[in-house]
Amino acid sequence: MQIKRLARLFNVLLLVFVVWQFELSLKAPDTVTELRDMSGRMASYLLLLSLLFTPASHLWPSLRVYVPLRRYVGLWAFTMALVHLLVWVSLEFNFDWLLMWQETTDNLFIWMGLIALLLLLPMALTSNRKSSGRLGYRRWQALHSLTYVALPLALGHYLMAQKVATGEPVVLLVVLVLVMIWRFKHAR
Amino acid sequence: MPVKSSDITPQALFMQRRRMLGLGLASLSLPLASGLFADEEELLDPDAPLSLGGQAVAVNKPITATRLDIINSYNNYYEFGFGKEDPSQAPKTLITSPWSVTVGGVGVDNPGIYDIADLHAEHDIENRLYRFRCVEAWSMVVPWNGIPLAAIIKAAKPNSKAKYVRFETLYDDKQMPNANWAGGPYIEGLTIAEAVHPLTLMATGIYDEPLQQQTGAPIRLVVPWKYGFKYAKSIVRIDLVEEMPRNTWWRQNPQEYGFYANVNPKFNHPRWSQASERVVGSFGRQKTLIFNGYADDVAYLYPDLSDRRYFY
Ligand code: HEM
Numbered sequence: 001m002q003i004k005r006l007a008r009l010f011n012v013l014l015l016v017f018v019v020w021q022f023e024l025s026l027k028a029p030d031t032v033t034e035l036r037d038m039s040g041r042m043a044s045y046l047l048l049l050s051l052l053f054t055p056a057s058h059l060w061p062s063l064r065v066y067v068p069l070r071r072y073v074g075l076w077a078f079t080m081a082l083v084h085l086l087v088w089v090s091l092e093f094n095f096d097w098l099l100m101w102q103e104t105t106d107n108l109f110i111w112m113g114l115i116a117l118l119l120l121l122p123m124a125l126t127s128n129r130k131s132s133g134r135l136g137y138r139r140w141q142a143l144h145s146l147t148y149v150a151l152p153l154a155l156g157h158y159l160m161a162q163k164v165a166t167g168e169p170v171v172l173l174v175v176l177v178l179v180m181i182w183r184f185k186h187a188r
Numbered sequence: 189m190p191v192k193s194s195d196i197t198p199q200a201l202f203m204q205r206r207r208m209l210g211l212g213l214a215s216l217s218l219p220l221a222s223g224l225f226a227d228e229e230e231l232l233d234p235d236a237p238l239s240l241g242g243q244a245v246a247v248n249k250p251i252t253a254t255r256l257d258i259i260n261s262y263n264n265y266y267e268f269g270f271g272k273e274d275p276s277q278a279p280k281t282l283i284t285s286p287w288s289v290t291v292g293g294v295g296v297d298n299p300g301i302y303d304i305a306d307l308h309a310e311h312d313i314e315n316r317l318y319r320f321r322c323v324e325a326w327s328m329v330v331p332w333n334g335i336p337l338a339a340i341i342k343a344a345k346p347n348s349k350a351k352y353v354r355f356e357t358l359y360d361d362k363q364m365p366n367a368n369w370a371g372g373p374y375i376e377g378l379t380i381a382e383a384v385h386p387l388t389l390m391a392t393g394i395y396d397e398p399l400q401q402q403t404g405a406p407i408r409l410v411v412p413w414k415y416g417f418k419y420a421k422s423i424v425r426i427d428l429v430e431e432m433p434r435n436t437w438w439r440q441n442p443q444e445y446g447f448y449a450n451v452n453p454k455f456n457h458p459r460w461s462q463a464s465e466r467v468v469g470s471f472g473r474q475k476t477l478i479f480n481g482y483a484d485d486v487a488y489l490y491p492d493l494s495d496r497r498y499f500y
Contacts, residue, residue, distance in 0.1 A: 029262035029273070030326070030468045094472035099464055106461035160459055163324045164270050 003068050010069060014076050018042070032091045039084035040113075041168075044158055046077035047120075047151050048172055048179075055182045071127050074147075078124040081117050081154075109160035112153045119150040148183070151176055253317060254328040256395045258469040263402045264322065265421060267357070267364040267374070275402035282363050282422065284398075284406040291340065295350025295380075295428025298343070304406050308392070310343070311335040315396075316389055316410070321451045321480045323415035327465040332410055334391035338384040346380070346428055353383040354433035355409055356425035370436050376409060376420035377433030377447060381489055387412055387482060390423070413479040413486045415449045448498045450490065451480035455499040 021038050028034035050073040057064040093100045104110045123144050126132065132140040155176060158169040261276045268275035289307065292299035302310075313333050320328045341353070358364070359373035382388060389410040392399060399405035404421025411418050417437050437445035444458050453463045453476035464473040478493075479486050490498045 029258045030466070032471060033326070033466065033468075091471055092466065092473060096473070099473060099475075102463055103461045106456050106463065107459075109459070164266075166270065 003065060006066070007069055007072055010072055011076075014072075018080075032087065036084060036087045036092060039080045039087060040158065040161075043077050043081035043084055044151075044154055044169075044172060046073050046080060047147065047154060048175055050074045050077060051147060051151065051176070051179050055179055055186075058186065075124060075127055078120045081120060085113075085117060109157045112157040112160070116150045116153040116157060119146045119153070123147065123150075148180060251317065251319065251329050253331050253395075254467075254469060256397070259328060259330055259394055260400055260403060262328075262468050264324075264416070265402055265404065266369045267367050267422075268402065269366055270369075276400070278365060278401070280401055281365070282358075282401040282405060284401075284422075287406050287424075289407060289423060290425045291344045291427075292425070293350070293354065293427030293429045295346055295430065296344040297347050298345040300344065302340075304392070307335060307340070307390075307407070311339050313392070314389070316387075316412075318387075318389075318410065318412035319477075319480050319482075320412070320416055320419075321465060321476065323417055323445075323449065323457065323462075325457075325460060325462060325465050325476075326468050327474075327476075328468050331395055332389055332391040333393035333396055334389040334407075334410065336386060337388045337390050337409070338386065340390060340426070341380075341384055341428070344428065349430050350380050350428035351430050352428070352432050353378045353380060354425075354427040354429050355420040355423050356427075357420050358422045358424045370440055372436075374420060374436045375433055375439075376418055376435045378409075378411065378418075379489075380428070382411065382486075385486065385489070387485055413450055413482040415451060417445070418449050444500070446497060446500045448490075449500060450486075450498050451476060452478050452499040454478070455496060457500070 021042070022035070025031050025034035025038055050070050053063075053067050053070040053073075057067055089095065089100065093103075104114075123146060126135060126140060126143060135143065155169055155173050159165075159173070162169065262272050263275040264272065265275040268278040285304070287304045288301050289304070290299075290301050313335065316332045316334070318330055318332060320330045337353075341350075355376040355378075357374035357376075359367055361367040378388070390407055391404075391410045392407050394403060399408060404419070404423075407423050408421040409419050409423065418435075432447055435445075435447060437449075438447055451462075456462050462476055465476050466473050477483070487493070492498075
């Protein structure tokens with residue numbers, strides 16, 4: 001009951017945050033770029049956050065009860081990545097598939113983003129409890145460890161998409177590497 | 189809200205008036221006219237080919253000036269911060285008056301130090317509506333006001349040693365919070381032929397308003413067929429020299445940037461495509477044109493169009 005309320009609070013807070021970010025984007029000199037980058041950054045941060053649940057609940061066992069929240073974090077990450085893609089397809093490329101294809105073949109970082117998003121799709125589809133029951137917990141867990149492929153791809157994509165190197169993706173990458181080292185040591 | 193063309197009324201009216209006034213002026217210079225007004229119909233026709241070595245490029249949008257508030261708030265000027273909106277939001281610390289530009293180098297017989305006010309008094313200010321294409325694959329259309337660089341160079345009496353022109357931006361950490369990002373002043377360069385080309389401008393204003401700190405006040409270079417990083421801002425020195433100047437981006441990242449940096453949709457940046465561009469403040473993307481649409485005016489400067497050196 002407690003956790004359900006917390007999940008609802010989290011969803012509401014994120015919704016408010018997203019609406020606020022949309023507002024900011026509308027005021028930016030280039031709304032389309034701002035929407036695209038904002039959604040991409042949010043997806044990256046949320047994906048990384050979703051990976052912190054396991055190590056955190058090992059380090060502080062009392063946090064274990066919050067693990068069910070991870071599902072919402074992951075779903076929001078997927079949603080924002082989808083928004084990111086949709087902004088790209090609609091507002092940026094105006095559904096000009098030929099031009100999109102041309103830009104994609106010339107941009108390795110777009111392929112990396114696309115693959116990352118494709119990897120997130122099966123996870124989003126099986127994020128409910130029924131699926132984990134149907135798949136069996138082991139198989140479900142194996143499927144969801146795809147995040148460890150998707151996130152490095154997404155962060156590589158982030159790093160390469162940048163015209164001017166900022167520290168942001170580097171910080172995210174460092175945290176990711178630390179989490180992956182931890183997971184490697186504690187793999188069961 | 190998204191920018192509709194109907195939103196730009198003040199500037200649109202402005203441009204109309206400009207156009208009328210400008211038609212007479214523009215006819216003075218043929219290459220200029222083709223960049224400004226004469227191509228209007230051709231630009232509106234999506235099938236109109238821009239002839240260049242047998243390759244046809246479709247121009248997909250008419251040339252409409254970008255809104256002034258967008259031009260003034262979406263800038264790359266690292267001396268004032270790395271973000272697009274940093275330069276316009278930075279405190280106004282740049283002292284643009286008094287300001288003088290030193291014209292010198294081994295290539296001139298009549299070097300001089302010119303106050304901005306003198307430059308304004310000595311030369312006619314011309315209006316040029318140019319496409320602006322950033323190497324980061326975005327673009328604007330800017331109604332510049334400025335002095336053709338050729339006029340300034342002519343006054344300095346160039347000699348046979350003038351092979352290149354070297355531009356230097358102000359370098360002062362008291363006036364620029366991030367002055368030292370490249371470890372020295374921002375340097376740009378052109379060949380002498382590029383510098384005296386009638387399209388090349390030393391801009392002092394946009395939409396008849398003086399340049400702002402974030403747009404390179406009080407005087408900056410404009411070379412519309414090249415990527416935007418060539419347009420050195422807040423210039424304090426112009427030297428005519430014998431050696432090719434090592435411009436800042438070439439020095440910073442020689443794998444990705446060189447000297448010529450002419451716009452070419454066929455030569456990609458190592459990390460992204462240059463085939464198309466986002467027009468800032470609008471939806472969708474448009475195809476990038478070779479030499480940013482000024483091929484008829486400048487292609488003769490570059491005999492070998494397959495030479496990669498010319499295009500990064
Ligand atoms: C999990 C999937 C993805 C994540 C987490 C992600 C994340 C990001 C991030 C953080 C940025 C940089 C934003 C900034 O500079 O502030 C970015 C940029 C970008 N992404 Fe993605 N992305 C993903 C998938 C995709 C996909 C599927 C596409 C397109 C098909 C795409 C296209 C782009 C483009 C065009 C840019 C901007 C590049 C530029 O600045 O010109 N991304 N992405």
